Amino acid sequence: ETGVTQSPTHLIKTRGQQVTLRCSSQSGHNTVSWYQQALGQGPQFIFQYYREEENGRGNFPPRFSGLQFPNYSSELNVNALELDDSALYLCASSGASGGDTPQYFGPGTRLTVL
């Protein structure tokens, strides 16, 4: 079992609200990537943080933002929630920012927007 943890497990919000999701990376890992997984689909890359800086971003609007802290834990913030934001949000940590480095996923946060 990997050491990546996420909180909360489940979250219910209403349209227009804001949400913060949290991720603790596996010990020794300095890179955290966030993914959105809609039901029945593969994870979609949101962005990656390496040494507290954003290091690559997928096709998501600016209302998706993030932070990485000195201990390499990370937050995903979503403003002005929309119904389509309902999904499983996964974070993955790795030991480097390179593309050929294995990533290990956390258990995810299930977000429901009503």
Place this chain on the structure above:
Amino acid sequence: GENVEQHPSTLSVQEGDSAVIKCTYSDSASNYFPWYKQELGKRPQLIIDIRSNVGEKKDQRIAVTLNKTAKHFSLHITETQPEDSAVYFCAASKGAGKSTFGDGTTLTVKP
């Protein structure tokens, strides 16, 4: 950007048979190709990966092959067992660490 297509979307095999899942990618700059297994309600788990300088990799009953020229890679599971039943995702990744995933294959192994 990168586009990854995965086939088939569902696959049903008898226990003991082999299963093959195929993926194609579009960006020749992709250099890392992991495969993940996701059981219902659980996190994706890395089961095997391959880098672009390698053509084939094997780990017990699981193997992955990569054809860079054709831009496709495949997962092979031999001697399937009921516990292999899950959704399998392929992904392609390049320098920034961004992974593009396929839409998944639901594998059912019938006892």
